[in-house]
Amino acid sequence: MSTSSTGVLVLLGAPLGNPEDASSRLRTELARADIIAAEDTRRLRRLLSELDLVPTAAITSYFEANEGGKTAGLIEQLYDGKRVAVITDGGMPSVSDPGFRLVKAAVDEGLPVTCAPGASAVTTALALSGLPCDRFCFEGFAPRKDGERRRLFAELAEERRTMVFFESPRRVADTLCAMGEAFGADRAAALCRELTKTHEEIRRGTLAELAEGAEFDPPRGEITLVLAGWPGPDASEATPEAMAAAVVALEATGAERKAAMKEVAVRYGVSRRDVYDAVLKSD
Structure with missing residues (x-):
């Protein structure tokens, strides 16, 4: 238990699915905590059972819908000298999961924050994808609304790093189709599901192939x-027809024509005058 004048906030990297991935540090922190704030208390109790742990900590739920209401109370517990552990369903708290508000609040208050690193769906999927791993960016969940999603993908059209996204199985087919329209149907990609679990599956191919697969064999998990x-x-791809069509596609996402032509010029490595002439010719 904590004995310092102020407590410590500990972020716990949880196994993605296989409990054998749990580190000895994770076991220690779960046993040591005064309070465990869990995204899903039922999943936490199942993990504790799998790890053969019976912690003395008070367990409280801490998920997206109640973060705002519970953060202040957990900060008070830190001021009272408690060791507060945060754990999500898998991976690292605050990375597209609950925890960021609490971390920011603790940092703003000058309270100590530490981390017990663990499994990461981002780096696990990246390593298994077969795509370049030397440089990458994490984009989290794509927007649910079609227009917002298209605008994001248009912004990322010239991103040279490998990109990693999370997605719901209910939306993955639509997202893959939208990616194909924005990035090109032949862009290489990988769909990774149920990582480290019994039904782990890695589907590799073009966006067109993955979209077709998701449509006829919907992935779960x-x-x-x-x-x-x-x-x-x-x-060689900078034909007037292709450039004009690219401008129209960007305008459809809400971009002004001048900005769209500038973006298309960079995309095709040509002058803005070339794009302007292509658009005039197509009108």
Whole structure:
């Protein structure tokens, strides 16, 4: 138990599915905590059972819908000298999971925050994808609304790093189709589901192939998408028809024509005058 004047906030990296991935540090922190704030208390209790642990900590729920109401109370517990552990259903708290508000509040108050690292769906999927891993970016969940999702993908059209997304199985087919429209149907990607679990599956292929597969064989469980980055401009593809169509596509997402033409010029490695002439020719 905590004996310092103020407590410590501990972020616990939880196994993605296989309890054998739990570190000895995770076991120690679960046993040592005064309070365990869990995204799902039922899943926490199942993990505790699998690890053969019977903690003395008070267990409280801490998920997206109640973060706002519970953060202040947990900060008070830290001021009272408690060791507060935060754990989500899998992976690291605050990374597209509950925890960020509490971390920020603790940092703003000057309270100590530490971490027991663990499994990560982001790096696990990246390593298994077969796509370049030297540089990557994590984009979390794509927006649910079609227009917002299209705008995001348009912004990422020239991202050269490998991209990693989380997605719901209910939306993954639509997301893959939207990615195909924004990045090109032949862009290489990987769909990783149920990582480290009994039904782990890695589907690799083009966005068109993965979208078709998701439509006719819908994947279940927790999904991570890995998408190859933009390879750079290809002058051979800079036809007037292609450039004009790209401008129209960007305008459809809400971009102004001037900004759209500038973006298309960078995408194809040509001058803005070339794009302007292509648009005039198509009108």
